[in-house]
Amino acid sequence: MMRFLLLFSRQGKLRLQKWFTPISEREKKKIIRDMTSMVLARQPRSCNFLHWKDLKIIYKRYASLYFCLAVDNQENELLALEVIHRYVELLDKYFGNVCELDIIFNFEKAYFILDEFLIGGEIQETSKQVVNRCIESSDMLQETMEEYMSKPAF
Amino acid sequence: MIRAIRSARTQCEERGVIQRECAAIRAQFRQVDNGGARSHNLAKLLYVHMLGYPAHFGQMECVRMIASPRYSEKRVGYLGAMMLLDEKQDASLLITNSIKNDLAHSNQYVQSLALCTLACMGSAEMCRDLAPEIDRLLRASNSYIKKKAALCAVHIVRKVHDLGELFAPAARSLLAEKNHGQLILTFSVCYNVFVPCVSQTVPDLVQIMKGLVISGYSPEHDVAGISDPFLQVRILRLLRILGRHNETASDAMNDLLAQVATNTDSTKTVGNAVLYETVLTVLDIKSESGLRVLAVNILGRFLLNNDRNIRYIAMTSLQRIVGTDHNAVQRHRGTIVDCLKDQDASVKRRALELSLALVSASNIRTMMKELLLFLSSCPPELRAQAASGIFHAAERYAPSQRWHIDTILHVLTTAGGDVRDETVPNLIQLITNTSELHCYTVHKLYRALLTDISQPSLVQVACWCIGEYGDLLLKGECQETEPSQVTEDDALDALETVLQSHMSSPATRGFALTATMKLSTRITENVDRIRSIVSIYGSCMDVELQQRAVEYNALFRKYDHMRAAVLERMPVIEKNSSGHTNGETAGDAVKEIQPAAVKQTGPLLPQQPANQVHPPTVPVYEKDGVSLTLICEKTSDSGMTVTLTASNSTDSDISVFTLQAAVPKSVQLHMKAPSGDFLPARGAAKVTQMVALNNPNKVNLKMRIRISYNTSQGSAYQDTVQIDSFPGL
Numbered sequence: 106m107m108r109f110l111l112l113f114s115r116q117g118k119l120r121l122q123k124w125f126t127p128i129s130e131r132e133k134k135k136i137i138r139d140m141t142s143m144v145l146a147r148q149p150r151s152c153n154f155l156h157w158k159d160l161k162i163i164y165k166r167y168a169s170l171y172f173c174l175a176v177d178n179q180e181n182e183l184l185a186l187e188v189i190h191r192y193v194e195l196l197d198k199y200f201g202n203v204c205e206l207d208i209i210f211n212f213e214k215a216y217f218i219l220d221e222f223l224i225g226g227e228i229q230e231t232s233k234q235v236v237n238r239c240i241e242s243s244d245m246l247q248e249t250m251e252e253y254m255s256k257p258a259f
Numbered sequence: 260m261i262r263a264i265r266s267a268r269t270q271c272e273e274r275g276v277i278q279r280e281c282a283a284i285r286a287q288f289r290q291v292d293n294g295g296a297r298s299h300n301l302a303k304l305l306y307v308h309m310l311g312y313p314a315h316f317g318q319m320e321c322v323r324m325i326a327s328p329r330y331s332e333k334r335v336g337y338l339g340a341m342m343l344l345d346e347k348q349d350a351s352l353l354i355t356n357s358i359k360n361d362l363a364h365s366n367q368y369v370q371s372l373a374l375c376t377l378a379c380m381g382s383a384e385m386c387r388d389l390a391p392e393i394d395r396l397l398r399a400s401n402s403y404i405k406k407k408a409a410l411c412a413v414h415i416v417r418k419v420h421d422l423g424e425l426f427a428p429a430a431r432s433l434l435a436e437k438n439h440g441q442l443i444l445t446f447s448v449c450y451n452v453f454v455p456c457v458s459q460t461v462p463d464l465v466q467i468m469k470g471l472v473i474s475g476y477s478p479e480h481d482v483a484g485i486s487d488p489f490l491q492v493r494i495l496r497l498l499r500i501l502g503r504h505n506e507t508a509s510d511a512m513n514d515l516l517a518q519v520a521t522n523t524d525s526t527k528t529v530g531n532a533v534l535y536e537t538v539l540t541v542l543d544i545k546s547e548s549g550l551r552v553l554a555v556n557i558l559g560r561f562l563l564n565n566d567r568n569i570r571y572i573a574m575t576s577l578q579r580i581v582g583t584d585h586n587a588v589q590r591h592r593g594t595i596v597d598c599l600k601d602q603d604a605s606v607k608r609r610a611l612e613l614s615l616a617l618v619s620a621s622n623i624r625t626m627m628k629e630l631l632l633f634l635s636s637c638p639p640e641l642r643a644q645a646a647s648g649i650f651h652a653a654e655r656y657a658p659s660q661r662w663h664i665d666t667i668l669h670v671l672t673t674a675g676g677d678v679r680d681e682t683v684p685n686l687i688q689l690i691t692n693t694s695e696l697h698c699y700t701v702h703k704l705y706r707a708l709l710t711d712i713s714q715p716s717l718v719q720v721a722c723w724c725i726g727e728y729g730d731l732l733l734k735g736e737c738q739e740t741e742p743s744q745v746t747e748d749d750a751l752d753a754l755e756t757v758l759q760s761h762m763s764s765p766a767t768r769g770f771a772l773t774a775t776m777k778l779s780t781r782i783t784e785n786v787d788r789i790r791s792i793v794s795i796y797g798s799c800m801d802v803e804l805q806q807r808a809v810e811y812n813a814l815f816r817k818y819d820h821m822r823a824a825v826l827e828r829m830p831v832i833e834k835n836s837s838g839h840t841n842g843e844t845a846g847d848a849v850k851e852i853q854p855a856a857v858k859q860t861g862p863l864l865p866q867q868p869a870n871q872v873h874p875p876t877v878p879v880y881e882k883d884g885v886s887l888t889l890i891c892e893k894t895s896d897s898g899m900t901v902t903l904t905a906s907n908s909t910d911s912d913i914s915v916f917t918l919q920a921a922v923p924k925s926v927q928l929h930m931k932a933p934s935g936d937f938l939p940a941r942g943a944a945k946v947t948q949m950v951a952l953n954n955p956n957k958v959n960l961k962m963r964i965r966i967s968y969n970t971s972q973g974s975a976y977q978d979t980v981q982i983d984s985f986p987g988l
Contacts, residue, residue: 119309122342127380134311151603152567181539182572183532184492212309213302216338225378225414229406231489239403243334243368250330 106226107185108160108175109136110219112208115169117141120208121215125226140173154182165189169205191233192222198237217243277307281314288320297324298335305335305342318343325357330369333361337372341379355385362392367404370396374407378414386415488529495519495536502544509544516541520553531561531569535576542580555580555587562594567603574598574609581616592617596626599633607633608641615648623656627666635673642677646670650682660693664700671717672707683719690724691829701728705745708753713762719770722757725750726774727829729781747782751775755792765801772796772804776811780826790815876904880966880980884909885938887918887966891985897957901950901985903964907938911971914938918948919965926960927953938968960985 109128112121119137128136143155144164155162157175163185164173172189176182193203195218200207208215221236221243223229230236284300301320308314321343324336340354354376361373374396377389393415396408498516502509519537524530534557541554561573574595581588595617598610611633618626627649634645649670657663667686671678690700704721712718725732732745757763757771772793779789793815796808814822880887890902907913916936922928933948954960962985967977 119311122309125379127382148603150567152571152605154568154571154605156605156608181492181496181532181536183528183535183568184489186568187488187529187532212306213335213338217334220375224375224407224410227410227413228489229410231487246366246368247331247334 106177106180107188107223108177108226110175110223111137111140111171111173113137113141113144113171113173114205115145115171117145120170120205121212121219123216123219123223125223140175144171144173153186161185163189167193170208188223188228192219194233195222195236198233199240274312277310277312281307281312281316285316288316297327298329298332301335301339305339308342314343322353322357325354325361330366333369333372337376340376344380352382352384355388358385359389359392362389362396367401370404371407374404374411378407378411381411381414381418383418386418390415390419488533491519491533492536495533495540499540499543502540506545509546512540512544513547513550516546517550517553520550520557525560528566528568535561535572538576542576551584552587555584559591559594562591562598567601567606570598570601571603571606571609574606574613578609578613578616581613585617588613589617589619592622592626596629599629604638604641607637611637611641611645611648615652618652618656620656620658623652623658624662627653631666631669631673634670639677642674643679646674646678650678650685660689661696661699664690664693664696664703668703668707668717671714671720672711678716683716686716686720687723690720691727697724697728698731698734700724701732705732705750705753708757712757712760715764715767718757718763718767722754722767722770722774725754726770726777729774729778733782747778747785750778750782751785751788751792754778758792758796765803768801768804769807772807772811776814777826779815780823879982880964880978882978883976885913885966885968887964887980889982889985894951897955898951898953899985901952901962902947903950904945904947905938905966906942906945907940908942910940912938912940913968913970916946916966916968919967920950921963921965922952923958923961925954925956925958927955929953 107125109125110121110123111119113119119141122133122137124133139157140162143157143162147155147164153163153165155164159178160175161178161180161182162173162175163182164171165186166172172193174185174189176185196203196208196215199214199218200211218236218240221230221239230239280303284304287297287300297320301317301324304314304317304320308317317339321336321339324332325340327333327336344354358373358377361369364370364373374393377385377393381389393408393411396404397412399405399408498512502512516537520534520541523533523537525534538554538557541550546554558573558576561569562577564570564573577588577591577595592614595610595613598606599614601607601610614626614630618630630645630649630652634642634649637645650667653663653666657666667682667689671682671686690697693700701724704717704724707717708721708725729750732750733747754771754775758768758775763771775789775792779786790812793808793811796804797812799805799808814825818825876888876890878886878888884907886906886908888904888906890904891899892902893899903918905916905918914937916933916938918930918933920928920930929951931949931951933946935944935946938944938946950962952960952962962982963979964982965977965979967975969975
């Protein structure tokens with residue numbers, strides 16, 4: 106089971122945080138600090154896996170963003186790398202050639218996509234098309250509802 | 260707004276912008292309804308929260324927005340709930356009702372929002388309340404919802420274990436699904452929760468897996484040529500759990516695992532992921548030996564891979580089986596040892612652990628060379644672990660004593676600061692045990708001391724050895740190393756440097772001082788120099804050193820005749836004997852010299868507070884009007900205090916009343932000063948004397964007391980009484 110997913114830039118600014126277990130605010134802040142310092146201190150071509158307390162940390166760098174995923178000790182690390190890659194692909198498909206700015210300015214969309222892909226620390230849907238279709242339908246629903254609500258009632 | 264925040268150049272400016280925005284947001288929240296701006300405001304707030312600023316005033320707004328009928332607001336509201344609320348907040352209870360309503364909503368996306376939030380941050384109470392709803396949704400026909408409901412169920416069961424039975428029937432029906440998306444869900448559910456009810460389905464699982472591996476290209480689920488690796492890994496994991504202690508299940512899986520292992524393409528990470536999972540499964544279940552060999556071979560191939568990640572996980576897996584399949588792992592020892600030189604810290608750590616596990620009697624010399632090389636270049640956080648691992652290995656497989664001592668010395672010189680404290684006494688004990696190498700050891704240590712006095716453990720051991728075996732050092736010749744002439748002055752110089760160096764800790768200085776003192780019996784000419792050194796430290800600021808120096812001075816002055824006996828060679832120390840490490844025994848010997856019979860030196864155990872229960876007073880001697888009573892109190896595990904009280908019931912006074920005591924050989928005795936020596940007539944006053952006894956060997960305690968006094972007529976009187984049993988013991 107995955108414990109949390111963090112996205113942060115090379116300067117250590119947090120771009121996305123998703124927690125799959127209940128943790129207090131102070132703990133969250135501490136974990137974010139630890140993660141950023143640990144991952145940013147790594148050499149460029151070193152192993153993608155770290156050990157932290159009793160969790161495994163898998164991180165991958167895409168352009169200027171670090172994707173950091175924490176999993177239980179029994180999980181398959183290589184598969185976690187694939188999970189990260191799959192999420193990046195989903196973002197790419199949705200935003201079209203995604204870059205960090207897209208995630209900064211549309212962070213709620215990034216969250217929605219993540220919620221379609223992972224729930225409660227587990228993978229929800231393995232097919233890219235299905236996930237994309239769901240997101241598109243949700244967006245469509247939102248727009249039509251907006252239009253519907255904003256139209257004056259007859 | 261985001262642009263505004265990003266354009267703020269300094270932290271201060273940013274804070275200002277954010278505060279203004281927050282104020283605006285708060286004002287807008289207080290307004291009852293302002294159209295579509297509410298979701299925007301909440302989104303802004305969430306961004307601010309992500310930057311790390313406090314955002315709890317948004318919680319109530321989240322609750323309100325979740326309850327609103329508009330989809331966009333619901334979306335952002337739920338997102339806010341997941342980010343701002345957690346189990347412990349009270350506001351989370353308020354959304355339970357909203358979630359319930361939304362779960363019954365007609366629109367599947369609304370339902371999915373609710374499910375997602377529940378799975379993410381549902382507390383135990385919420386889970387209990389909403390479990391029946393989730394169960395209903397599990398049986399619904401909509402596959403999209405079923406997926407989410409299943410994962411929600413997983414979360415619920417993780418939180419509240421007894422609800423597992425509630426979901427069991429629904430889960431079984433999920434197994435029949437053909438849809439990939441469903442399947443992956445099912446398996447997540449299954450292996451997390453319902454393992455017992457799924458055990459009959461192993462053949463089905465095998466079938467599904469085969470289908471995945473052999474089947475053609477499925478563009479939806481394909482990742483770099485492997486069809487649906489996520490699902491494959493899940494199935495493998497489930498198979499592992501099912502086959503763990505189950506022979507029949509394992510048999511059914513053998514073929515499949517072999518097929519997967521051989522057919523999976525391992526050029527990309529995905530393929531390796533599947534292979535890795537397969538290997539783990541094979542190693543965990545009761546597989547046949549051919550399959551295990553295949554698995555270990557795959558791991559060997561991983562080890563040779565250029566990709567660091569693969570090597571890392573190969574070593575992790577090998578670590579798991581090194582206990583059971585030791586020989587198989589030994590074959591790859593060379594590669595593992597090479598990984599020690601890798602630049603990556605994680606890989607190094609794994610390689611170190613695995614290397615230490617692989618050390619055996621046959622390869623100890625080569626491995627030790629590699630490990631020592633590693634120690635000199637390893638990162639600081641691994642040093643302590645490496646040093647202690649090397650010590651363990653050396654202890655278990657040392658081919659010869661000399662090699663053992665050499666190795667330990669090498670470790671101390673390279674990583675002396677990181678070794679644990681008990682290495683010093685262990686090393687000392689080892690050295691005393693190898694009597695034929697004393698000369699060699701002391702020469703080597705002396706030379707090491709001359710080159711470098713910064714490593715505390717090394718310096719301590721070196722000082723101790725020089726003190727003990729100083730005469731061997733000064734003799735000059737030694738068969739095992741080149742002879743070098745060491746004069747008494749040189750030795751004393753070395754010790755003095757240690758004493759005066761600012762790098763020496765107080766414990767090290769203590770060692771050096773004791774060593775200097777011991778040398779006073781081993782050398783002949785510079786005794787005065789030693790006396791002067793010792794007396795300088797008599798006024799040292801450090802209390803421990805000062806005490807030692809004063810005691811040693813006393814040894815020079817008053818008890819010079821005993822000096823040789825006190826400072827002679829230490830006997831061979833047994834392992835785990837308490838209180839006999841370091842040269843402290845020499846110092847304590849001075850304290851124990853008493854007029855009463857003392858048979859052995861040793862530190863007195865610390866006095867614990869005496870029991871509050873009043874021990875009984877036992878009369879032990881009654882003659883001619885003089886009576887002696889005894890009160891016994893246990894003060895520690897092997898120590899006690901005996902109080903002797905004497906009184907005089909005759910009509911005449913008694914003077915010069917003294918008591919002397921003797922105890923068996925292994926018991927230590929310490930008589931405190933009596934309260935007086937005059938016993939007035941008719942019991943007008945008593946004389947008490949306290950005796951402290953220490954019985955570490957727990958022998959049968961007996962005490963012989965000699966009473967002597969002068970009567971008022973002037974005649975001397977003496978008597979002896981033996982006490983065989985001590986009450987209150």
